[in-house]
Amino acid sequence: MDIQQYMQTVGRQARAASRAAARADTNQKNRALVAIAAAIRRDAAALLAANGEDLTAARAAGLEPALLDRLTLTEKGVAAMAEGVEQVAALPDPVGEIADVKFRPSGIQVGKMRVPLGVIGIIYEARPNVTADAAALCLKSGNAAILRGGSEAIRSNRAIAACVREGLAAAGLPDTVVQVIDTTDRAAVGELITMREFVDVIVPRGGKGLISRLLAESRVPMIQHLDGNCHVYLDDAADAAKALKIVENAKTQRYGTCNTAESLLVARSRAAELLPPVAAMLTAKGVEIRGCAETQALVKEAKAATEEDYYTEFLAPIISVKVVGGLDEAIAHINQYSSHHTDAIVSENYTAAMRFLREVDSSSVMINASTRFADGFEYGLGAEIGISTDKIHARGPVGLEGLTSQKWIVLGDGNVRG
Template structure:
């Protein structure tokens, strides 16, 4: 197979399909989503069988257990995929919305119309559920998509692709609106991220290695997601109970998620009262504490934190703890070491809360709430294609609206410019 030809062909077909998707009505898009959901429920056994072949091959190739885990489907996860599509069908259609139509002194009326981005390339790990989520979000937002999942999931992804195409066609939409790349050749990714004429945006969902490669090679704009080195800062006036609750939930509810707190900053004036009980809670839960000298004086079982700890996304039961002079040092530390994902302050001081919100340069900034809330569902987006740590276009959790753009609409009655 000539990979370049193959990918260019996918791209050309996606571009054509994107024109039809852009004008598709809400009802047709919802019918397609519900038809795909029904087909997934109907073909549960086929999907599990395809997944079983993927799993056997992955195990034979010595794939690591965490990856095998994410690759594995069960009757429950198959049902969850179908439910996800049904939820997307129930969301309002963002496309075609016209807003802010205002008359200008020239007599024209100027406003915005929300429109699809066009063709979205999604590159992700071997997680079959992402195939369905991504296809669903792209259909509802009127985009065409080219999906390139991890090669270990190829059989299951192809089975899903067949159901997606069937659902699209049953609703009168083009089957090419969702195309799954059917080669596992890595060169396909290289084509996908450089076909500017056919691809409007790339959404990478994967590890740091993937992002690093795309940053170096992509010629298409990206909605990217780097690490989540999230901070909780306990301010001078923090309420002790809220501090305990927010740290516990931010750090220990789940260790492997990108919105989990990795660093705790504590104002010096409250460190002696707040840190020991919080450290005891963390230790009791098996969380390793890596602290600055002041932290270690208050928490004898804390290990010594090195410079590297301040920038680390552990994704593990480890937390870096630093005592700071107060709000200014906390903000400075966060803006220096954070990955700009999510940060929280615990404080009763309104001025400090407002300064933290304004001056911390991260996608989500929170007052008296757990960093774990940084999530499309919790924010009310209904669904999420990823969490952007970029500043351009979409920032933080990206839902349907992040897959759209706004064009300018001008309504006149023969006006010309003077």
């Protein structure tokens, strides 16, 4: 197979299909989504069989247990996939929304209309459910999609892709609105991220390694999600009970998620009071504490933190801790060490809380709440295609709206410029 030629064909088809997707009205898109969900439910056994083949091959290839786990589809998982697609059908359609139309002195009316981005390339690893999720979100937002899943999941993805094509066709849409790359050749990714004429944005969903590599090579804009090195800062005016509760939830509810807190900052004026109970709670839960000298003086279990620890997303029961002079130092530390994902302050002081909210340069900034809330569902987006740690276009959880942009519209009555 000539990969370049194959990808050019896929790209050209996607561009053509994107016109149909953009034109499709809400009902047509929803009909397609409902039909996709129905096909997934009906084909559950075939999907599980295809997934079984992927798992056999993956085990033979010695894939590590965590990846095998993410690759595995269950009956419940297939049902959840179908439900997820139906939930997207139930979301409001962002396309065509007209906003802010105002008369100008020249007599024209100027406003904005929300429109699809065009063609979205999604590059992801192991989890086959992303195929259905991403297809649903791209379709509902009026975009065409090119999906490139992990090679270990290719049989599962093929089976899901057949359901997606069937649903599209049932609603009278071209089945090229969603295309799943049907080759495991890695050269396909290289093509996908450089076809500017056919692809409008790349959304990578995967580990930091994948994203760094794409970032270095992509010629197409990316909605990127790097790491989640999230902070909780216990301010001079922190409420002790809220502090304990928020650190516990932010650090220990789940260790492997990107909105888990990885670093704790404590104002010096309260360190002796707040740190010992927080450290006791963490230690009781088996969390390793890596702290500065002041932390170590207050917490006997604390190991010494290295400079590198403060930059690290542990994704594990480990937390870095630092005693800081106060709000200014906390903000400066976060703006330097954070991955600009999600950072929270615990404080009863209005001015400190508002300064933190404004000055911390992260995609989600929180007052008296757990960083674990940084999530498309918790924010009310209904679904998310990813979490952007970038500043352009979309920050934080990206839902349907993040897969659209606004064009200008001008309504006139024969107006000309003077």
